[in-house]
Amino acid sequence: MSELLPNDRVSWCLKHRQTGGANIEIVYDQAQQRAYYGNLLVCGSVWTCPVCAARITEQRRVELDGAIKRWRAGGGGVIMAAFTLQHSVDDDIADLRKTLTGAYRTMADRRSYKDTRQRYGIVGSVASLEVTHSFRHGWHPHRHVLYFTEKELTDQDYFNLQVAIVGVWRSVLSKVGRFAHQQAGVVFSRGDDQAGNYVCKWSIAHEMTKSPVKGGRDGGFSPFELAEQWHETGDQRYAHLIREYARAFHGKHQLTYSPGIPDRPGRPGRPGMKELLGIQDKSDQQIAAEQQADAVIMAELDKASWKRVYIRRWRGVILKAASTGKQADLAAVLEKLGVAAAETADDGHVLYRAQSP
Numbered sequence: 001m002s003e004l005l006p007n008d009r010v011s012w013c014l015k016h017r018q019t020g021g022a023n024i025e026i027v028y029d030q031a032q033q034r035a036y037y038g039n040l041l042v043c044g045s046v047w048t049c050p051v052c053a054a055r056i057t058e059q060r061r062v063e064l065d066g067a068i069k070r071w072r073a074g075g076g077g078v079i080m081a082a083f084t085l086q087h088s089v090d091d092d093i094a095d096l097r098k099t100l101t102g103a104y105r106t107m108a109d110r111r112s113y114k115d116t117r118q119r120y121g122i123v124g125s126v127a128s129l130e131v132t133h134s135f136r137h138g139w140h141p142h143r144h145v146l147y148f149t150e151k152e153l154t155d156q157d158y159f160n161l162q163v164a165i166v167g168v169w170r171s172v173l174s175k176v177g178r179f180a181h182q183q184a185g186v187v188f189s190r191g192d193d194q195a196g197n198y199v200c201k202w203s204i205a206h207e208m209t210k211s212p213v214k215g216g217r218d219g220g221f222s223p224f225e226l227a228e229q230w231h232e233t234g235d236q237r238y239a240h241l242i243r244e245y246a247r248a249f250h251g252k253h254q255l256t257y258s259p260g261i262p263d264r265p266g267r268p269g270r271p272g273m274k275e276l277l278g279i280q281d282k283s284d285q286q287i288a289a290e291q292q293a294d295a296v297i298m299a300e301l302d303k304a305s306w307k308r309v310y311i312r313r314w315r316g317v318i319l320k321a322a323s324t325g326k327q328a329d330l331a332a333v334l335e336k337l338g339v340a341a342a343e344t345a346d347d348g349h350v351l352y353r354a355q356s357p
């Protein structure tokens, strides 16, 4: 996507050094058998950068997966609902996103919704934002919400909860001049093991976190798939769509946790969902920049070497060679750029320098 978004953060991701480091580090992650650049600036864009999105969504998935398991093990219930609204090819993506978010907020403020939450012991929620596109139906934004309940609901309560929430959602949508699809206004799901539901192949945590990188499964394309289509076909319609999307989603959180309630006299409050689930407070940017704990520095490239790698667009080629974890494989590729091993540091990593051409 970076070619299409020259003014977006993603355009400089993994190109420039962090301040302070003179050389570029190549880091090897033994556990994942993967190499990456250690001290390059990363953009942390979960919506537009494939490299950062892969890292961010994977960490969020693992965190949420663990949290769901702990919650269930403690006797609580977890229910997922997907909220959508009716739309057409003529709808603007930014409008749709705003309408969806606004409608959800309005619903959350409704008395009947608050009563429903109370009645079924909903302690809090985690929400994620997702969008796909098809030329037939236009942009299709949806909001997945995980409801955490004090206890596992009985089938009867689960059914009644659905009826109540679908009712409020429809009423809110009609207020903002939208409608729920006959089938897809709100779709509920209780878990990973129910046959026939639309999450069957995916875990709930996967469904919640992986939307920017996974393929669209409703017949539409995910944004990263639109970018692929653009690369393959050169069709400018895709370029236009991606720019629209990047503008509409810039700065928006992909995953949000319901806030806590502060203490009031005579009425104790409640911690927020993030705290209740024991999830660390980390920004996308922090996660993208984090180094894996068991990663080691394998090599350093001096500035001149990096320039050659960069100009030849060999950043990926170098990482691929380093991903074997063998110094000889990395050296063989660097040699083609006139870059050779100059010193070996105490910890065994090799410093490479560009030879005069």
Ligand SMILES: [Zn+2]
Binding pocket: 010, 013, 014, 042, 043, 044, 045, 049, 050, 051, 052, 053
């Ligand atoms: Zn990035």
